[in-house]
Amino acid sequence: MTALLEVSNLARTYDVRRGRWPFAKPATLHAVDGVSFALPAGRTLGLVGESGCGKTTTAKLVLGLVPLSAGEVRVGGETLPAANSPGWRALRRRMQMVYQDPLGALDRRLSVGRQVMEPLEIHGLGSAAERHEKALAMLDAVGLAQHHFDRFPHELSGGQRQRIVLARALILDPQLLVCDEPISALDVSIQAQVVNLLLALQQRLGLAYLFISHDLRMVRQVSHEVAVMYLGRIVEQGDPDRLFAAPAHPYTQALVSAIPTHTRSRKRRIVLPGEPPNPVDRPAGCAFHPRCPHAVERCRIETPALRTLADGRRAACHLAEQIA
């Protein structure tokens, strides 16, 4: 069965200049370098990593907001059309995005009800009355009251705004929702509410989520599968519980050990030396090797491929079996 979303060998490079003109030297920034995964309908893939690892760029590539440098994106078996083409625009009805900053994503001059209706206007669906009805129904589905229709974005709380963004994204009945840090900007108490809403909607509507976050606990809670990214590549991928309980890749191990717990853990926190490197200055071989406590000579020369381990997980590390 074809998965809803299949990406293979996605890559996105930028040509940058270092130094100031006219003393600039060209260099290449590999924002995303060979990312592949498949997302079945109704399931959630969580994408985690530090800032700058390429998660948001991957999201944009999947949606076609940023042109591909290499690789392929297939939605429902078909390749993604070029950005802003009519085919691409039609595809908006199947895949949508939810943003980190709900206030920025909303036009502050229009009422939220109008903004929820807008996707229907853009695609010419239904009469004015029908659109109004549908918008009210969506407000209800995300847990907001009817009177919120005429409110303006700045009159709502952060959590309510994010619900509006969700309502707007869902009004076209998409099958895939890309959520880029949807809860980072919200208060902790609200975060749980929004996450529960997302899970409920997935149950009811059979939505697939690409859930991007740096919050590992949240990701673990919502995802059916987790992929860890580092410097534009996936370094580990697999079942969330197994991945967090016994991470295979040294980077995942460090991330997991950093999750604050209320019990005193027997394992000590792994502190990675050095700074997250500049994506323009990628180390040769395994991108993680300068900071890896287990690095050997081979790691400096040969880039590890993402390979399947014994228990079904995939990790990109030469020493995965030994370290686990």
Place this chain on the structure above:
Amino acid sequence: MLRYLAGRLLRAILTIFLVITFAFFVLHLSGDPAMMILSADAPPESIKAFRAAWGLDRPLWVQYLSYIVHALQGDLGNSMRDGRPALQLVLERVPATLAITVPAFLLKLVIGIPAGIYAALHRNSLADRLTMMVSVAGFTVPSFVLALVLVLVFSVQLGWLPSAGSDKPASAILPIVTLGVAGAAILARFTRSAMLEVLGQPYIRAASAKGLQWRTVVVHHALPNAAIPTTTIVGFMVGTLIAGAVVVESVFAWPGIGRLLVSSVSNRDLAVVQVILLLVAATMVTSNIIVDFVYGWLDPRLRRGGPRGR
């Protein structure tokens, strides 16, 4: 820091080059200079002769190249009116213009900046409101109106000062006052808002909360920070030292560059207009570079070198 300045220098040269090209192409798009100078019903032979004498019959790109080549050598064409080199004609007038713009500039600084600072420090007081009302006049009253009113009061009614010409030193007073007062008003308003912006910042409150005397806070914290945006305006005013007196010079019949520009425009003496344009561009660009340099020195964020601000 050096790299940053080198970049700015390059940009400055590019701007000047752009101005030269702009001047040249606008000149040639606008019509036949020969017909304009000699008048439309001159006999065709004299038009032809004029053209040949000024090289106007050669292809456009040849004229452009030769213009550039000559310009680099310092030959910027001759005035079509009296045949003398345009550059010389223009440079002759520079001292007269500077004789009024430089004292006016000093007047602006000496009156404008302290007034603005005082107004900011005593916000909403009578002095502040008065300063603001007067300063509004700076950008709503056109310079020629101010000039004529001053003439009306001081020359015609009171007879204290001469109203035109440049023979007596006293005749410089009214032009300088006109220029200075208008500029002081603008500078006062600007300095005031820069100071107010700085005074509203949290670090000022922190400094006075630490127990520092208000005077120290103002002098050591507020003023240096307010100096940064003020430098831009002052720099712009320096840049207009040559060009800023066009109207005033006309009103007072002061024999400077402004007046030359106006008469050259009326007479369509294009070589002179081009030279003045270049001179103004060069002055503005130079003052911009000086401002950037002063910025780099004033703003410690830039002194470290590397990418600018941000």
Place this chain on the structure above:
Amino acid sequence: MGVKGGARRFFEAWPPLTLLALAWIAAMVIVAFGADLLAPYPFTALDLRARLLPPVFMGGKWAHALGSDELGRDVLSRLIMSIRLSLLIAFFGTIIAAAFGTAMGFVAAHFRGRTEALILMLIDFQASMPFLIIALAVLAFFGNNLALFVMLMGLNSWERYARIARGLTLSANEQGYAAAVRQLGASNMRVYGLHVLPNIASTLIVSMTITFPETILLESGLSFLGLGVQPPLTSLGNMVGYGREYLTRAPWIMLSPAAVIVLSTLSISIVGDWLRDRLDPTLR
């Protein structure tokens, strides 16, 4: 309470100075529209027997309420016609500058890359030269006709609008509502027309209240020098220009247009400040 409290609240929302300014502007607009009806005489009508008559408050007659000039032409009538012409020029100049500048700003923010670099260079060029000089150069090269002159006024300050439009559009595009709506499938027309433009409109309008007086001053300065509006047309600037020769004998020829210039630019600035405070208090 009652009347007094109501009056105070009224004046808080509408400060008296602003009201006066608005009244003046309204008067000017009425004069501009009704110039043909309001002027007591045709503005070119000569009357050599009634030369250099003083205005009513300086001992003259009501027949020439603001006096007459050296050719016996009625100053009041000329003033009315001048108001119309100067306001029209400033109005069209401002609209052209705003439209052109905003469009350039949109283009720069939308296409980025080399297009943006080129537009930024043009903006810098315009911002670095005093516009009066550029205007004089263009007038020298192209001579003078009214249409060209208005277009020239339209080039005054376009770079300010371009900068504003570009900055606000960039932030809307990056992570903001423009990106979100585009991602929903909206066409560019819809994004810019329905979303970006209304959001930046208030900032643009405030800029227009700054550009409008500047354009009046620019036009009157050029006309004063004899390089702007040419006779037989009359504008505020060239009335002052003609009045200059008679400064000693008949100062009223120059004083009434000068007063109108000052009051008009002052009023628009006051209204502009008030608008800015009202539309967005966070804008300083």
